[in-house]
Amino acid sequence: MNTMSELQRQLFLQQQNGKLLRQAADFSYQYLQQAPQAPAFPKQSALDLLSAFEHDLPDKTGDAEHILNQLALKGGPNTVHYGGGRYYGFVNGGVLPIGRAxxxxxxxxxxxxxxxxxxxxxxxxxxxxxxxxxxxxxxxxxxxxxxxxxxxxxxxxxxxxxxxxxxxxxxxxxxxxxxxxxxxxxxxxxxxxxxxxxxxxxxxxxxxxxxxxxxxxxxxxxxxxxxxxxxxxxxxxxxxxxxxxxxxxxxxxxxxxxxxxxxxxxxxxxxxxxxxxxxxxxxxxxxxxxxxxxxxxxxxxxxxxxxxxxxxxxxxxxxxxxxxxxxxxxxxxxxxxxxxxxxxxxxxxxxxxxxxxxAYLGRQGIAELVELLHHRALYFAKKIRLGGFRVINDVEFNQVLLRCDNDQQTQQTLVNIQQSGVTWCGPAKWQGDDVIRVSICSWATTENDIDVAVDTFVKARHNT
Ligand SMILES: Cc1ncc(COP(=O)(O)O)c(C=O)c1O
Missing domain, CATH: 3.40.640.10 (Type I PLP-dependent aspartate aminotransferase-like (Major domain))
Known part of the structure; x- marks a missing residue:
């Protein structure tokens, strides 16, 4: 006698044929391939897709493949790319490929x-x-x-x-x-x-x-x-x-x-x-x-x-x-x-x-990663100074703190940066002044990424 319920039968099938996991792997791979070109923060057109998730709890068991599709196609574009080279918000780190795997x-x-x-x-x-x-x-x-x-x-x-x-x-x-x-x-x-x-x-x-x-x-x-x-x-x-x-x-x-x-x-x-x-x-x-x-x-x-x-x-x-x-x-x-x-x-x-x-990085690789983030921060500081911003910290590690001519200009510049989609970072107050925080925290940040980000910062300030 078969004592398996219909739900159990479906779940065993999903687990044994491996289709869902293969689809998830394909979606993930595509996501990572697009990552270098993806906006640092979702565009409005992507944010509009989020309403697809705001429905009532379904009464009945649904279609697992459809659910995974919905996540990948409507959720994926609404992720924030910490792992990309041009995201400098909070202190959100990137991901080493071995860590993800x-x-x-x-x-x-x-x-x-x-x-x-x-x-x-x-x-x-x-x-x-x-x-x-x-x-x-x-x-x-x-x-x-x-x-x-x-x-x-x-x-x-x-x-x-x-x-x-x-x-x-x-x-x-x-x-x-x-x-x-x-x-x-x-x-x-x-x-x-x-x-x-x-x-x-x-x-x-x-x-x-x-x-x-x-x-x-x-x-x-x-x-x-x-x-x-x-x-x-x-x-x-x-x-x-x-x-x-x-x-x-x-x-x-x-x-x-x-x-x-x-x-x-x-x-x-x-x-x-x-x-x-x-x-x-x-x-x-x-x-x-x-x-x-x-x-x-x-x-x-x-x-x-x-x-x-x-x-x-x-x-x-x-x-x-x-x-x-x-x-x-x-x-x-x-x-x-x-x-x-x-x-x-x-x-x-x-x-x-x-x-x-x-285990992958080893002692030397860990030191190299830490130093890389610092050197990228120094490079950012050097370039952004040339772009006319004031760097107000000593850049001892991976953080760069910036300021424009006054609070209002700093705030408006940050709004423009955040809206650019090219790069993303956040605000803070330092010694009573408005500042822009840049945190270099991903292995993926190259000098080229910083050149592109700095150009965006300069334009953002110019447009205030
Ligand atoms: C100095 C410091 N302490 C604590 C935290 C909080 O860490 P978590 O978000 O991992 O709890 C942060 C986060 O950026 C931090 O920079």
Missing amino acids: ARWLADTWDQNAALYVMSPIAATLEAQCEKWLKQLFNLPAGTVAGLVTGTSVASLCGLAAARYRQLTRLNWDIENHGVFGAPKLRIILGRQTHGTVIKMLNLLGFGQQNIEWIDCDQQGRMQVDNLPELDASCILVLQAGNVCTGTFDHFKQIMPIAKRANAWVHVDGAFGLWAAASPEFARLTDGVEHANSWSVDGHKTLNTPYDCGIVLCDDQPAITHALHQQGSYIQHSGDRDSMMFTPDMSRRARGVELWACM
């Missing part, structure tokens, strides 16, 4: 990376990523890594470990007693701290009024002379890579002061921590290895696919106490159980593509 495979495997017994391959690759990241960033041997969605969540994990450790030092058991009535921790941030750190501090129960703010220099680095007296109740957050200027805090000077005081140091190194993997930038990251926790993204400088955030912590007991979970059905093993280092239980196996990208 490994991600496809991982999607097919569809592994849950919570525990070794759920996926030996996911656990093994994560353990290997942890080892390589420690070597690349020169971190202490006892450092552990958790793979999360992005730097936001990685910072949450690092700060949760910090809260556990510092409260334990003050004889407070946060696990049992929570934050109510706890001894006060001192949170010390530079005024240029990224908004995600503040959001995560809020989630952990630290009100913004309790933050001790340290002034920064013109480039966004914390002013060391303004550091208050530190002690074992302190959590100090430093930055490797300011989101606007790309500058680095003075780790070499600050870290010994923090260490002596038993202050916990968390480093937000979303894109900049990768500088530690390049000898060319050793002077920028010198001392960063003495922090207690670090957050960094694979999906920015390393160009892994989205999403890939990493928390690193030199205090394994602190991070596992902060993030562990119990349940009689949880089967731990002597091998790596990754859920000890992340807030999630179920989690996709993002270690697959992270491992593949690092």
Whole structure:
């Protein structure tokens, strides 16, 4: 007797004949071939196609091929091309081809990376990523890594470990007693701290009024002379890579002061921590290895696919106490159980593509990629200055901050740039002025792309 339902029959057929996957591969290949000519941001004619997705939930099971077609033909043109050479918005990285391919495979495997017994391959690759990241960033041997969605969540994990450790030092058991009535921790941030750190501090129960703010220099680095007296109740957050200027805090000077005081140091190194993997930038990251926790993204400088955030912590007991979970059905093993280092239980196996990208590039290739982004940023700065813009940052890494003659001209120039379709970048405020942020974050950006983008910038300003 055939006990298979009609739905099951269809699903088995789809899975076994491989047609959907082959179509997806064809669509993907076409997409990538068109990418160099594709607009950096969708044109209005593409945006008009989006209404095709705004229908009621169908009553009945539909046609899978039709659905895939709809995604490819109406969704594809509405993607933003971070991976192209002329997209410089936010700090959105490109994708290495091996990362994309490994991600496809991982999607097919569809592994849950919570525990070794759920996926030996996911656990093994994560353990290997942890080892390589420690070597690349020169971190202490006892450092552990958790793979999360992005730097936001990685910072949450690092700060949760910090809260556990510092409260334990003050004889407070946060696990049992929570934050109510706890001894006060001192949170010390530079005024240029990224908004995600503040959001995560809020989630952990630290009100913004309790933050001790340290002034920064013109480039966004914390002013060391303004550091208050530190002690074992302190959590100090430093930055490797300011989101606007790309500058680095003075780790070499600050870290010994923090260490002596038993202050916990968390480093937000979303894109900049990768500088530690390049000898060319050793002077920028010198001392960063003495922090207690670090957050960094694979999906920015390393160009892994989205999403890939990493928390690193030199205090394994602190991070596992902060993030562990119990349940009689949880089967731990002597091998790596990754859920000890992340807030999630179920989690996709993002270690697959992270491992593949690092295995492919190797130590030298990673350094070369980091340096390439920097050299492209220097080239951009040189060309855009010649084009009459003011570059207002030191271009220490991959960010270039620009300004026209006044706020109004800067704003209108940016509108024109965004509407061009040729290139895309976003706004920010710096020292009270409107600025344009250019973030070079894709392996695919060539000098030719920059020449084309700079021409567009110059025309955009001319047309204000
Ligand atoms: C310095 C810094 N910190 C944190 C973040 C947030 O990272 P994510 O979007 O991966 O959570 C960013 C994003 O650009 C960043 O530049």
